[in-house]
Amino acid sequence: MYVLCLSSLTSAKSNVMIAAGIHGDEPAGVEAALRFAESAVRDESLLSNHHFVIFPCNNPTGYELGIRENWKGIDLNRQFNVRKPEPEVLIVMNAIQGRCFDLVVEMHEDIDGHSF
Numbered sequence: 001m002y003v004l005c006l007s008s009l010t011s012a013k014s015n016v017m018i019a020a021g022i023h024g025d026e027p028a029g030v031e032a033a034l035r036f037a038e039s040a041v042r043d044e045s046l047l048s049n050h051h052f053v054i055f056p057c058n059n060p061t062g063y064e065l066g067i068r069e070n071w072k073g074i075d076l077n078r079q080f081n082v083r084k085p086e087p088e089v090l091i092v093m094n095a096i097q098g099r100c101f102d103l104v105v106e107m108h109e110d111i112d113g114h115s116f
Contacts (some may be wrong), residue, residue, distance in 0.1 A: 001088065003095050004037050004054040007047035015100065019055040019092070020107035022077045024062020026071070029107025034058075053099070058092055 009015060017034065020029035033056045040046055057063050061071035069075050070086060079085040085093070 001058065001060055001091050002056060004033045004052070004056065006037065006040055006049065006052040006054065009051040013049055013051045014102040015051050015053070016103045017055075017096065017099075017101045017109065018105045019058055021055075021057035021059050021063050022106070023075075023108065024059045024065060026068075026107075026109035026111075028109040028113075029064065030057045030063060032054050033107055052086070053096070053101075055092060055095075058088055060088070
């Protein structure tokens with residue numbers, strides 16, 4: 001799992017989190033998050049006003065297997081309020097602990113839609 005931090009965080013910038021791939025069978029969000037990161041790093045105007053924390057794929061085993069759940073059959077999206085969450089969820093929770101975001105975008109995919 002990766003977390004991408006684009007630009008430095010200052011009080012003058014908005015703090016934005018983008019997360020994708022919590023459901024492994026929704027690859028469009030992963031692709032969209034990665035494409036956004038690729039374009040954002042070249043946009044000085046965007047980075048001068050915003051700090052981005054991007055989790056491009058929160059369920060790497062589900063993504064690799066093309067299934068909604070992780071490799072153990074657990075829906076990670078339902079793990080954020082349980083006593084002992086799955087390791088993937090702990091990674092995200094630890095990475096954002098103590099942070100406040102002005103905007104959180106959780107990428108999902110509409111299976112009936114085309115592209116992202």
